Amino acid sequence: MTITLDDTHxxxxxxxxxxxxxxxxxxxxxxLPFGRFRREEDSGLCIGVAIGxxxxxxxxxxxxQGGQMNQLMRLPREARLAIxxxxxxxxxxxxxxxxxxxxxxxxxxxxxxxxxxDIGDYTDFYTSIHxxxxxxxxxxxxxxxxxxxxxxxxxxxxxxxxxxVSGQSFPRPLGQTKAPDADIPxxxxxxxxxxxxxxxxxxxxxxxxxxxxxxxxxEDHVFGMALFNDWSARDIxxxxxxxxxxxxxxxxxxxxxxxxxxxDALAPFRKAFSRPAGxxxxxxxxxxxxxxxxxxxxxxxxxWLQTPAMAQAGSAGERLMRSNYADAYWTVAQLVAHHTxxxxxxxxxxxFGSGTLSGPEPDQGGSLLELSSGGKQPIRLANGExxxxxxxxxxxxxxxxxxxxxxxxxxxGECRGTVLPAR
Amino acid sequence: MTITLDDTHxxxxxxxxxxxxxxxxxxxxxxLPFGRFRREEDSGLCIGVAIGxxxxxxxxxxxxQGGQMNQLMRLPREARLAIxxxxxxxxxxxxxxxxxxxxxxxxxxxxxxxxxxDIGDYTDFYTSIHxxxxxxxxxxxxxxxxxxxxxxxxxxxxxxxxxxVSGQSFPRPLGQTKAPDADIPxxxxxxxxxxxxxxxxxxxxxxxxxxxxxxxxxEDHVFGMALFNDWSARDIxxxxxxxxxxxxxxxxxxxxxxxxxxxDALAPFRKAFSRPAGxxxxxxxxxxxxxxxxxxxxxxxxxWLQTPAMAQAGSAGERLMRSNYADAYWTVAQLVAHHTxxxxxxxxxxxFGSGTLSGPEPDQGGSLLELSSGGKQPIRLANGExxxxxxxxxxxxxxxxxxxxxxxxxxxGECRGTVLPAR
Numbered sequence: 026m027t028i029t030l031d032d033t034h035x036x037x038x039x040x041x042x043x044x045x046x047x048x049x050x051x052x053x054x055x056x057l058p059f060g061r062f063r064r065e066e067d068s069g070l071c072i073g074v075a076i077g078x079x080x081x082x083x084x085x086x087x088x089x090q091g092g093q094m095n096q097l098m099r100l101p102r103e104a105r106l107a108i109x110x111x112x113x114x115x116x117x118x119x120x121x122x123x124x125x126x127x128x129x130x131x132x133x134x135x136x137x138x139x140x141x142x143d144i145g146d147y148t149d150f151y152t153s154i155h156x157x158x159x160x161x162x163x164x165x166x167x168x169x170x171x172x173x174x175x176x177x178x179x180x181x182x183x184x185x186x187x188x189x190v191s192g193q194s195f196p197r198p199l200g201q202t203k204a205p206d207a208d209i210p211x212x213x214x215x216x217x218x219x220x221x222x223x224x225x226x227x228x229x230x231x232x233x234x235x236x237x238x239x240x241x242x243x244e245d246h247v248f249g250m251a252l253f254n255d256w257s258a259r260d261i262x263x264x265x266x267x268x269x270x271x272x273x274x275x276x277x278x279x280x281x282x283x284x285x286x287x288x289d290a291l292a293p294f295r296k297a298f299s300r301p302a303g304x305x306x307x308x309x310x311x312x313x314x315x316x317x318x319x320x321x322x323x324x325x326x327x328x329w330l331q332t333p334a335m336a337q338a339g340s341a342g343e344r345l346m347r348s349n350y351a352d353a354y355w356t357v358a359q360l361v362a363h364h365t366x367x368x369x370x371x372x373x374x375x376x377f378g379s380g381t382l383s384g385p386e387p388d389q390g391g392s393l394l395e396l397s398s399g400g401k402q403p404i405r406l407a408n409g410e411x412x413x414x415x416x417x418x419x420x421x422x423x424x425x426x427x428x429x430x431x432x433x434x435x436x437x438g439e440c441r442g443t444v445l446p447a448r
Numbered sequence: 449m450t451i452t453l454d455d456t457h458x459x460x461x462x463x464x465x466x467x468x469x470x471x472x473x474x475x476x477x478x479x480l481p482f483g484r485f486r487r488e489e490d491s492g493l494c495i496g497v498a499i500g501x502x503x504x505x506x507x508x509x510x511x512x513q514g515g516q517m518n519q520l521m522r523l524p525r526e527a528r529l530a531i532x533x534x535x536x537x538x539x540x541x542x543x544x545x546x547x548x549x550x551x552x553x554x555x556x557x558x559x560x561x562x563x564x565x566d567i568g569d570y571t572d573f574y575t576s577i578h579x580x581x582x583x584x585x586x587x588x589x590x591x592x593x594x595x596x597x598x599x600x601x602x603x604x605x606x607x608x609x610x611x612x613v614s615g616q617s618f619p620r621p622l623g624q625t626k627a628p629d630a631d632i633p634x635x636x637x638x639x640x641x642x643x644x645x646x647x648x649x650x651x652x653x654x655x656x657x658x659x660x661x662x663x664x665x666x667e668d669h670v671f672g673m674a675l676f677n678d679w680s681a682r683d684i685x686x687x688x689x690x691x692x693x694x695x696x697x698x699x700x701x702x703x704x705x706x707x708x709x710x711x712d713a714l715a716p717f718r719k720a721f722s723r724p725a726g727x728x729x730x731x732x733x734x735x736x737x738x739x740x741x742x743x744x745x746x747x748x749x750x751x752w753l754q755t756p757a758m759a760q761a762g763s764a765g766e767r768l769m770r771s772n773y774a775d776a777y778w779t780v781a782q783l784v785a786h787h788t789x790x791x792x793x794x795x796x797x798x799x800f801g802s803g804t805l806s807g808p809e810p811d812q813g814g815s816l817l818e819l820s821s822g823g824k825q826p827i828r829l830a831n832g833e834x835x836x837x838x839x840x841x842x843x844x845x846x847x848x849x850x851x852x853x854x855x856x857x858x859x860x861g862e863c864r865g866t867v868l869p870a871r
Contacts, residue, residue, distance in 0.1 A: 146609050151692060171690050176633050177624055181692040182605040182699070186569050186793050187657055196658045198790035201600055201731065210599050212733050212789070234610055234701065235619045235871060261790070267594050269574060269604040270693020276605070277790040278657065308624065310635050366635065367621035367684070367700040368871075370609050448658060448791075 474859025
């Protein structure tokens, strides 16, 4: 793992495109996240890079051939860095290529965004010890954390087909549930529908079956990150999940933000990673000097809720919580090294979910399950409404950004999804 | 669900190809399973149908355009039946198209088989109550079956990337395990490596997010079946799987047989499906008259083991057990209806695993975990060797076939995989 800071990260770098220099933009020239978009006239998805309120069509500046994002993602890190450098150069103030690059811009407001890549396999982890502890307490008050938690980056496989891009809406799922005092289960609409605030991590270079990826090479196999909402039906999960884990409680919908912020864009926001005093050190295959030095990433995260009443009143919603990805108990490199230690092969475009990213404080729960103490303490919204779990018409918006003294602030864009009534 | 028997199933139907009429062939003209193969000169995979010891190249007889099996799989059932009829007609004794079809044959011995289709998502179920009970007893002697078992077709998501075709070999996986008396876990080669005898079920027509597939339409969304070995690392699973289910214990390798036997080919082998006396009836969304009448499928299954010593002695291996798919507690239609009841979308080429198919008798365990009572009672092989779990160099072969008075016997071909030493 090598964290490279080059001139693409310089805080004083400016673009000839005014909207990229707006202090409020999430997409200044220091960010350059990748996504796929479709103009009205396009037959398929095109690869673009967000810049200010525009998108740079990479095919029109000759930086990619077709719309195959997964092929771009699997390039070696040097080639990806060269593309980042070329985009940065072309968008800079004074670039001799300004005319060519300007002709390749399309307004973000004029296109439809697609999923940023074709997702092969999706693995969801459980990297927030604060989430694992708070949720564990609801089931096992005296023993919230299971014995493996501090040794194994716990993960499980999720479903790719139902992952859609921001803007997704989906009907409230039906499912089997059984009340504790009932003799038999019944089928009905989920009554404990929840969101989960996660980071989505995209795989870059593949490995072949049987080939482990060591900690030292792990981040070369990661392309970048997006925001991810792993919608969850808590009541369905409670009845179905023994002994093989969550299934229909998770696979009815998951929502991704459209832009992949690359590991290279995130380079200035790396932080030292350490275990709390008294916790065991990771086993050697999950440890490295680089990981201790800079394994964590400082990403501020927020969950917003817009109820139908708020939308009607013209409100964009209310912030429910904030947390930071640097509080995760396992780093990205550790997830890659663990996932492949058994020889499992990863492919370009595969997605890891971080698991719900709760912070250490009670008001930092990354789900309503946590914020409402399992539905026992409704949260009170500023407009007088209350919520234990999500109601029909509710829209959940995830936001994320990185800021650090001496560097330009960069953002992730929105991850937005809406619950429709059950069919 | 409509089970159609037509002239393609007639027992006296013969082909102009002699090897298809060999009583020992698994691929008589009544079978016609689909797969993908590659001749030395082919740049990609081609779609073919197994007939006797040959493969009919479907492109060369004009029945498909390219090599996109998933496009063929998603055709409506009527279109799939028409293709089956056309293949059957062309291969029959006296066919006017004999010359054209003969020119499209290639010997099975001369090609390399690929995975039969591109697998999007893979879901593994747990449909054998005998397996669930036997394994449950090892952990909970007084309460082997969890309370949800007879209500929920328990399933979980697996990994697609490591599913390879018959002939796969893979190194023994490494993983974390913790001995009961140890303070901390260690990383090392799996010591309890096992196979699982399963049926793989392939999805045909897709549904869109939010759209349930009812029992009455469920089998129109199924293309066919193959044999499936869901290799399992029991010791890794024991330490990692709480609370979210199996992960690295399963995703290092899974092996599929190369031929998909279609639901149409299986039509003569359907059986009534019923619950044992005293068991609860399925909830209405998992029940239908057709399912009770013909929901089960009579497929004889076998597991064979070939140790390195057997291979050296020229032995093809020893049969370890036999079971029958009709003993499963949940039918294919029930798996489809349950998987989509929450609105989850299935795609053509998605794979379901049946879960380990053990029979009701102790010698019918579909895994070594069962046959060796959790490793406590080694099984004794005819050549004097013993096994609790798999050793390096062991080859596991799954076989399956259908037979019924008045119909031609059809087979699935082999599902073969070999354990290599840990790297």
